[in-house]
Amino acid sequence: xxxxxIQQAPVDVGSPAVSVHLRTTGAxxxxxxxxxxxxxxxxxxxxxxxxxxxEERSVGAALVEEVNGHKCDFCSTPLGANTAGRFFRxxxxxxxxxxxxxxxxxxxxxxxxxxxxxxxxxxxGNWVTASLDTILIGTRMAxxxxxxxxxxxVPGRGIPVGAVQCPRCDTGVLCVECxxxxxxxxxxxxxxxxxxSQWEMATLRDIGFVYQMGHGGNACAAPTRLSWLMVISDQSxxxxxxxxxxxxxxxxxDGETSPGKxxxxxxxxxxxxxxxxxxxxxxxxxxxxxxxxx
Numbered sequence: 001x002x003x004x005x006i007q008q009a010p011v012d013v014g015s016p017a018v019s020v021h022l023r024t025t026g027a028x029x030x031x032x033x034x035x036x037x038x039x040x041x042x043x044x045x046x047x048x049x050x051x052x053x054x055e056e057r058s059v060g061a062a063l064v065e066e067v068n069g070h071k072c073d074f075c076s077t078p079l080g081a082n083t084a085g086r087f088f089r090x091x092x093x094x095x096x097x098x099x100x101x102x103x104x105x106x107x108x109x110x111x112x113x114x115x116x117x118x119x120x121x122x123x124x125g126n127w128v129t130a131s132l133d134t135i136l137i138g139t140r141m142a143x144x145x146x147x148x149x150x151x152x153x154v155p156g157r158g159i160p161v162g163a164v165q166c167p168r169c170d171t172g173v174l175c176v177e178c179x180x181x182x183x184x185x186x187x188x189x190x191x192x193x194x195x196x197s198q199w200e201m202a203t204l205r206d207i208g209f210v211y212q213m214g215h216g217g218n219a220c221a222a223p224t225r226l227s228w229l230m231v232i233s234d235q236s237x238x239x240x241x242x243x244x245x246x247x248x249x250x251x252x253x254d255g256e257t258s259p260g261k262x263x264x265x266x267x268x269x270x271x272x273x274x275x276x277x278x279x280x281x282x283x284x285x286x287x288x289x290x291x292x293x294x
Contacts, residue, residue, distance in 0.1 A: 072101040074108075079120075089118045089127055146172030147182065163194045164207060168236075180209045185217035187241055188234050188283070205229075205240050213264045214246025222248040232270060233282045235289065 070079050072087065079087045079099065088105040090098050092115035100108065109115055119130040143152045143159050152175060153160035164179045165172060168189050171182065183189055183204055192199040193206065204211075210227050212220050223244045232239045245261050265272045265281060272278035 070099050072104055073098050074104040075101060077101045077104075087120055088130060089120070090115050092116060143173055145175040145178055147174055147178035150175055159194045161194060161196045164191050164202065165194075165199070166191055176207045180204070180207060183209065184212075187211040187217065187243075188232060188236060188239050190236065190239075203240050205242050209242065211241055211243040212246070213243050213261075213268065214248075214250055216268075220244070220246045220248055222246075229279070231280045233280070233286055235283070235285050 071077060072079060079101065086102045088100050088102070090100065090105070090109070092112070093108065105117065109117065117130045118127040120126075121128045143163065144150065145152055152163050152173065159173060162176070163173050164176060165174060166179065166183070166189050169182060169186070173194075174182065179191065187204060187209075189204070191202045191204060191207070193202040211217060212223060214220060224247045227242045227244050230241050230243055232241055245264055262272055262275050262278065265278065269284055270281040271284065273280040273282075
């Protein structure tokens, strides 16, 4: 109904509701606000927020209702909040998202590790991103080292606490020995350590790795007895690294002297912060970024 029609419609002025409305409208008009201004006012922030909350509840309720009435697209196992098993959704298996029970999802994705799988979370009432390695496959079979194939945990127990992986190398889960060996010539990689519930950032120093200077990470016939902690700034971030210097005569009579240490650092492509007792280095790859900041 338009504003003009409302103004022309007969009104029972004697009713209590109309009396209250007229008193309110009269006070508003006395403040210089017309009926058109009142009609064009936007909703208050509280009304808008309440509307958004109601819409979110409606979407969540629709999701729960849809899932509870669904079955696995392969074995027709009933899915829903009252079932004990977990179920997943994969958008890479078909043109439409495929809802799968745990067993079917495991069988279909043994050879499809690149698919993005989501797991239904009953508490949130929504789909959450799942990792096939840590959530699905790790709960059904034993986890093996990606290099030496040694069994890292008990089948069905998932990834053991302390297992490591390197996101840059992309070699999968590794035992500590293989991880240290694989990074003998790659000391500036960040690692991830499994805590039992999630992957946390770690360094090679955390797994006892010591880098050998002077030989590109290879063994030295006469390394220094002690190791030094070095902080190295690279494009990938700051790295805390334990290292030993070469003392086999390749860099002078005594590799433990300050000139011998500085020369080893320099030839490795790092720039030491001091000629004597350097504890901080930067890689030459960082310098162009520093120049752009200037």
